[in-house]
Amino acid sequence: MFLSKIWFVLVALFAGFALSIALTAPRPMAQRLEELEGQRLDRAQYATEQMLKVDAHKWIDRVAKLGRDAVLAEALDGASRGSGELAVQHRTVQSRVMALLPDLTGAGISTIVALDANGRVVARVGEDDKSFGESIGGAEIIDDALRGFLSDDVWGAGGHLLRVAAAPVLSKGRDRVVGALYVGAETGDGFSERLKKNLDVDIALLLRGKVVASTLPADVVGRLPDLIEQHRTEIESLKRTPALPIEAGNETYLAVAAPFPGQAAQQQAYYVLIGKKPARADLPSLLASTSARDLGWASFPWISLLLTIAGAIGVGLFLQRWEVDRPINRMRGELRNLIRVDGAKLDDHKYPGGFGGIAREMNAAMEHIASLGGLSGAHAVGGAAHLPSGDMPAAGSAFGAESHFAQPARGLAGPPLIPGLGAPPPPAFAPPPTLGSDGPPPLPGALPEEDEAHVREVFEQFVATKRECGEPVTGLTIEKFSQRLRDNRAALMTKHDCRTVRFSVYVKDGKASLRATPIK
Amino acid sequence: MTTPKLSRRLAPLPALLALALPAVPAPTWAGTVHGTVRVPDAIRSGRMNQGYWRLENGNVPVRPSTRKPGTVVVLEGISGTHPPPPKTVSVEISALNASPRFVVVGPGSVVEFKNTGKITHELSIPADPTLMPIERLNAGTFRHQKFGVPGGYLVRCAEYPSVAISVIVVDSPFFAIVDDKGGFSIPGVPDTKATLKVWAGGRWAHQETVDTSGKQDLAIRVQAAKGAKEADVKDAEGKEGDDSKDPDSKGSAE
Numbered sequence: 001m002f003l004s005k006i007w008f009v010l011v012a013l014f015a016g017f018a019l020s021i022a023l024t025a026p027r028p029m030a031q032r033l034e035e036l037e038g039q040r041l042d043r044a045q046y047a048t049e050q051m052l053k054v055d056a057h058k059w060i061d062r063v064a065k066l067g068r069d070a071v072l073a074e075a076l077d078g079a080s081r082g083s084g085e086l087a088v089q090h091r092t093v094q095s096r097v098m099a100l101l102p103d104l105t106g107a108g109i110s111t112i113v114a115l116d117a118n119g120r121v122v123a124r125v126g127e128d129d130k131s132f133g134e135s136i137g138g139a140e141i142i143d144d145a146l147r148g149f150l151s152d153d154v155w156g157a158g159g160h161l162l163r164v165a166a167a168p169v170l171s172k173g174r175d176r177v178v179g180a181l182y183v184g185a186e187t188g189d190g191f192s193e194r195l196k197k198n199l200d201v202d203i204a205l206l207l208r209g210k211v212v213a214s215t216l217p218a219d220v221v222g223r224l225p226d227l228i229e230q231h232r233t234e235i236e237s238l239k240r241t242p243a244l245p246i247e248a249g250n251e252t253y254l255a256v257a258a259p260f261p262g263q264a265a266q267q268q269a270y271y272v273l274i275g276k277k278p279a280r281a282d283l284p285s286l287l288a289s290t291s292a293r294d295l296g297w298a299s300f301p302w303i304s305l306l307l308t309i310a311g312a313i314g315v316g317l318f319l320q321r322w323e324v325d326r327p328i329n330r331m332r333g334e335l336r337n338l339i340r341v342d343g344a345k346l347d348d349h350k351y352p353g354g355f356g357g358i359a360r361e362m363n364a365a366m367e368h369i370a371s372l373g374g375l376s377g378a379h380a381v382g383g384a385a386h387l388p389s390g391d392m393p394a395a396g397s398a399f400g401a402e403s404h405f406a407q408p409a410r411g412l413a414g415p416p417l418i419p420g421l422g423a424p425p426p427p428a429f430a431p432p433p434t435l436g437s438d439g440p441p442p443l444p445g446a447l448p449e450e451d452e453a454h455v456r457e458v459f460e461q462f463v464a465t466k467r468e469c470g471e472p473v474t475g476l477t478i479e480k481f482s483q484r485l486r487d488n489r490a491a492l493m494t495k496h497d498c499r500t501v502r503f504s505v506y507v508k509d510g511k512a513s514l515r516a517t518p519i520k
Numbered sequence: 521m522t523t524p525k526l527s528r529r530l531a532p533l534p535a536l537l538a539l540a541l542p543a544v545p546a547p548t549w550a551g552t553v554h555g556t557v558r559v560p561d562a563i564r565s566g567r568m569n570q571g572y573w574r575l576e577n578g579n580v581p582v583r584p585s586t587r588k589p590g591t592v593v594v595l596e597g598i599s600g601t602h603p604p605p606p607k608t609v610s611v612e613i614s615a616l617n618a619s620p621r622f623v624v625v626g627p628g629s630v631v632e633f634k635n636t637g638k639i640t641h642e643l644s645i646p647a648d649p650t651l652m653p654i655e656r657l658n659a660g661t662f663r664h665q666k667f668g669v670p671g672g673y674l675v676r677c678a679e680y681p682s683v684a685i686s687v688i689v690v691d692s693p694f695f696a697i698v699d700d701k702g703g704f705s706i707p708g709v710p711d712t713k714a715t716l717k718v719w720a721g722g723r724w725a726h727q728e729t730v731d732t733s734g735k736q737d738l739a740i741r742v743q744a745a746k747g748a749k750e751a752d753v754k755d756a757e758g759k760e761g762d763d764s765k766d767p768d769s770k771g772s773a774e
Contacts, residue, residue, distance in 0.1 A: 052572065053572045053573075056571060056572040056573055057572070057573055060573055060575070064577075119615075134615065134637075134638050134639075135614070135615040135637075136615055136616055137615060137616065137617060138614075138615055138616030138617035138618070138682060138683065139616045139680070139682050140566075140567050140568065140569055140682045141571070142616075143566065143567075143585065143586075143587065144566075144567055144574065146583075147582050147583040147584070147585065148576065148577045148580050148581065148582035148583060149574055149575065149576065149577070149582060150573070150574075150575040150576075150577060151567075151570075151571055151573055151574040151575065152571035152572055152573050153569065153571040154571065156679075157679050157680065158679070167577070168577050168580070170577070170579055170580055174579045174580065175579075175580065176580060177577075177580055177583070208678065261569075261570060261571050261572055262569050262570065262571040263569035263680075263681040263682055264681075265569060266569060266646075266676065266681035267678065267681060
């Protein structure tokens, strides 16, 4: 049993350890995955920033190149000096720009605007290309371009984001600024899709607390403006946010937001990079996210697991057999042998652990039974209950007759209980037929008269039956017989909590035997 | 007859005057507080909102900005002075230009924002939207806004943030608008200790306690706003624009 217990403890410890790992390991793993996703978004944000910067330079180069066109320079110079018709200059500039850049949409351009040196619009190509003549001087990038700077900016007007780049237009002699050109690059859904394609993250663009473009559905990005607003101070100082979780239905996303540069920064214009957060670390979520592929033979160590389980069961069964079944079988065999061998005892040294204890207890029990006196050698275990004289009834017969205990209660009603006699014992006590005495000697002890008569009657029947069976009765005295019956009676009354015990004589295997019947 | 009597009566007067004079506080002499304010390049360049790039064209020298930086120095905490009286000041917004771009007024003054251009604006004070909530200002319309509490307010257009007007409400007559070279001068300041505050770049950018009795030039260096993006290329007018003198170095800019 010791090894079985050790094995049980080991298996339980191992199972507990494995369960603990199974429950705790996903959490740090999920945190690590979340960190990695956050880092991926950080890198994507850096890449976006670089892309925007490179894009801005590209647009500046493009508009600067456009501004070097002689036709445009001449037209804008005339407009700045106020010579000629503005409408004519408008058409001239517009047609020239369209000739130089025939496919604005393909180039990702929303609008190109040409201005004279006073900041007055001479011509537009793209959006709102019919209007001209109004001044947009005062816009920082326009003022800069008219001073001679090439620069970029991001505008957020009319609910749209526009990345703009502006450059001065120099006179033919390249000695003065005669106007400016600015180009507005599309910064909406197309821009978001392009970013998503390049960076493999979802994008949302925010302007003045609204999502103006997104590659994700509205229910996912709907909470973004409020979330970003809560981190506004952080964005102003760090120019970005940490990875922020967004709950949308059953999915959780991580978002990193950064502000657009330029005057759009004053309009809460942000680009937000969004990635899906790894699955939750709790057991139901993990199980829910388990796919058939995860449980395939190639990805799950089924063989190792089955071998381990089979090994654990095999070792457990072996130890069970070795420490439990085997001693029990051996004890049963030995007990069977003991029944046929008088005076033998169980060899408790052969039995391990608790079975040795059981063997000792059984030996003690048998010794006790023997000390009480056997009523029948046939019923005593291993013959240990035989009377030392070989004639006295074994007390064990009383216990061996326990199977008849169901009848004694009914026996009180009258039906005969003693096999072989066919009738209840007579109430009167007859003297023994032969014991070499003249009359019935008084019984020792303080038995009631009725019981004393019963003992004498049983004694006479017992002696008679022994004679009938051809058994010797030498040494069988009423005193010894009565003493044994009293002892057995007392033991049985204690054991069965009965009022008294009645004995009867019967023949078993050609020998006289006694049967004890407790009377409630 | 009367002269000797009068002489006798007036004889104790000098002594009484001599006793009474120490009880009256001695008059403090007013002086001029002057100095220079050096603001960050982003403010001097005239471009508050930078993009990624700002490059010179390489052919023509870059012209200085005509836009005034709008730096104001205010002395506060001088007892016994009265704030400027309230008045109504008009600010015209034409296209994407506001004129003037900053005003200094006393408490209770009203600023009238007139949209004389064709573009609709949405003016508000983003830092204090309860005082001046966002409201559309269509072309040809105006909006009145009263400023009762001393302080600095930046009124900005939500659609075109380059349209920004600084309203500085002072409760002291001692203030000056910094000239293009960064110099300022506040005359008539009593000798005392006062708090000097500098409004630059649409915010209170500097504050220090000064002793106005000192005659030395104050040299004030304004730090860039936290997180502010510096221009990749400094403005050619690194000396605050030498060619655009501002004769009005004191008083409101209206």
